[in-house]
Amino acid sequence: MLLFPLFWALAVGLGITLLRRTGWRGRRGPRGPAARDDSPLAVLGRRFASGDIDEEEYWRRLSVLDEQFGRRG
Numbered sequence: 001m002l003l004f005p006l007f008w009a010l011a012v013g014l015g016i017t018l019l020r021r022t023g024w025r026g027r028r029g030p031r032g033p034a035a036r037d038d039s040p041l042a043v044l045g046r047r048f049a050s051g052d053i054d055e056e057e058y059w060r061r062l063s064v065l066d067e068q069f070g071r072r073g
Contacts, residue, residue: 040065 044065048058 040069 041062044053044058044061047053048055053061
């Protein structure tokens, strides 16, 4: 009789542990300045990927951003 609730508590705890270890976090993404979609580096990368700027312009602007903000890892 006491083992039945203990079994379900163990099953729920195991399920939560498995979901957390596999990286499931719902719809949330990474946090912090590097994760922002409107950061200067993200905007520059999107513009280069879409073809708005060429490779030379990309590297030139990237070097300016590195001098101004420093590289964030």
